Amino acid sequence: MAGSISIIGIGPGALNWLAPGARLALENAEVIVGYRTYLKQIESIAPQTPRESSGMRHEVERARRAIELAGDGKRVALVSSGDSGIYGMAGLVLEMLGGNPAAIQVEVLPGISALNAAASLLGAPLMTDFAVISLSDLLTPLEDILRRVGFAAQGGFVICFYNPRSHRRTEPFERACQILLKHCNPDTPVGVVKAAYRAEQEVRHVKLSDLSALEIGMDTLVIVGNSTTQLLNGRMVTPRGYERKYDLGDGS
Amino acid sequence: MAGSISIIGIGPGALNWLAPGARLALENAEVIVGYRTYLKQIESIAPQTPRESSGMRHEVERARRAIELAGDGKRVALVSSGDSGIYGMAGLVLEMLGGNPAAIQVEVLPGISALNAAASLLGAPLMTDFAVISLSDLLTPLEDILRRVGFAAQGGFVICFYNPRSHRRTEPFERACQILLKHCNPDTPVGVVKAAYRAEQEVRHVKLSDLSALEIGMDTLVIVGNSTTQLLNGRMVTPRGYERKYDLGDGS
Structure with missing residues (x-):
């Protein structure tokens, strides 16, 4: 009998932001598969359960291994950071199983993605429409990425950039x-x-104007405001539009 | 001494998807303020703690009340659905306190927004760049909204629509x-x-082509794929691009 794969986003990394539903799926798994940095963040959960880890950029290998284990009848938890459904592992597993409607049960569980986490720490930048763009050109042609940046800016979207820059990959960010x-x-x-x-x-x-000079890496999320975004008492706030209809007073 | 406001997104509504960090803030509050439907979803948490509720569209009133209570020295929890930072209450509170750097401490806590929740149930539609647009024209001019829809579609973004339609408000969705x-x-x-x-x-x-004929309401999130999005074994999947670099095999 075929097993199952629960694809889990573990949130930003602190267990305080891992939802109980996702924790339960980890506790119920017979084997947990993931990138070793993420497995370290959840090492206190179900410590007896076997882990299988691999390094960065080995996503295809991890997805294949999860499918293999589930094919052998195991209940597998496959771990992404953030939300497994946002630039995470969910798509890869469903693609690999795509042409092959096997008996393997797959569930995707939601998590707190980097955009949710970063926005909360900055203030309230995402109160109006926004676009989410990964600047990694490993899997997407650079011209497609840059075209989207242009459309998002013209549309007046607030923009969240994932994977803005790595040591070797600086051109997408600069452009x-x-x-x-x-x-x-x-x-x-x-x-x-x-x-x-x-x-x-x-x-x-x-x-x-100061953004391109910043030293930032892959563990960073960048949120660029739109024409209405303000800095209020050190918080980044994009007004939702209430001020058009209501007297918001002075807050006192 | 002034108090504090924790602005909390309670996630989709099932407590299984409320992060421990957000639950803790609810448990530590001296008063919980929110729209009555959301307060009902968390009624089992800290049931002794006083609640102050109001109806839909009374967001300004609720934010003002939270600020008033915090000004009186209370530890206030102010509740949004989903993520309080995505079309939620976070911006309104920070705006209302904006010109007035009072001693009130404000923290915004992240949550699982409707986009995270809906994507997980659909499959993996958000594996590549996406745009998030609210179709409510109560606070945003309709022409701005529709302009963004056009730019997002031209940019090849997957699009998440919040507040797609209400009984009275059907024009933005149709257009x-x-x-x-x-x-x-x-x-x-x-x-x-x-x-x-x-x-x-x-x-x-x-x-x-069948979307505009659907009977949908405000409690619905719509995710429109891009040109690469597929339906695989009943799941909506936008490929991340691995197939350009790797042989994904047949998943068996």
């Missing part, structure tokens, strides 16, 4: 910043959050 | 569907999720 500066005010507020809700957390507020 | 059909294949997969993770949950897969 995205150039495109943003063509369409947006250089003073537009930008929030930069590294390692949200983890020990190494850093929260910075900068102007769009 | 958004028309715009999408101008730019996208009428067979584009669309996922429609009502009341994710609640008793009344409904998950439907339709084609873009």
Whole structure:
């Protein structure tokens, strides 16, 4: 009899932000598969349960292994960071099983993604429409990414950038910043959050004109405001529009 | 001494998807303020703690009351559904306190938003870049909303629509569907999720050409795929791009 795969987003990393439904699926698993950094973040959960880990960029290998174990009848938990449904492992498993409607049961469980976590630490930047773009061109052609940056900026979307830059991969970020500066005010507020809700957390507020000079890496999420976004008492806030209809007073 | 406000997203509604960090803030509060439907969903948490509720569309009143109570020295929990930072209460409170850097401490806590919840039930539609648009024109001019729909469709974004339609407000949805059909294949997969993770949950897969005829309401999230999105074994999947670099095999 075939087993099952629960694809779990463990949230930003601190167990305080792992939902009970996702924790339960980890506790019920017979084997937990994941990138070793994420397995370390959940090492206190079901410590007796066997783990199978692999390194960064070995997602295909991990998905294949999860499918193999489930094919052997195991209840498998496959772990992503954040939300497994946002640039996570959910799509890969469903794609690999796609042409083959096996008896393997697959469930995708929601989690708190980097955009949810970063926004909360910055203030309230996502009160109006926003776009989410990964700047990694490993799997998406750079021209497609940059075209989207242009459309998002023209549309007045707040923009969340995942995977903004790595040591080797700096061009997408630099070119995205150039495109943003063509369409947006250089003073537009930008929030930069590294390692949200983890020990190494850093929260910075900068102007769009200063963004390209920042030293940032893959563990960082960047949120670029739109033309209405403000910095209020050190928080990044995009008004929802209540001020058009209501007297919001002075808050006192 | 001034108090504090914790702005909490309670997730889709089932307590299984409320993160421990958010639950803790509810348990530590001296008073919990929120829309009465959301307070009902968390009635089992800290049942002794006083509640103050009001009806739909009274967000400004609730935010003002939370600020008033915190000004009196209380530890206040202010409750949104989903993620309080995505079309939730976080922005309103920070706006109202904006010109007035009072001693009131405000923290925004992340949650599982409707987009995270709906995507997990549909499969993996958000594996690539996506845009998030609210079709409510109560606070945003309709022309701005429709302009964004056009840019998102031209950019090849997957699109998540919040607040797609109410009994009285049908025009934004109908016009958004028309715009999408101008730019996208009428067979584009669309996922429609009502009341994710609640008793009344409904998950439907339709084609873009059939979307405008659906009877849907405010408790529904709509995710429109892009040109690469497929329906695989009944799940909506937007490939991340691994198939460009790897042989994904047949999953067996």
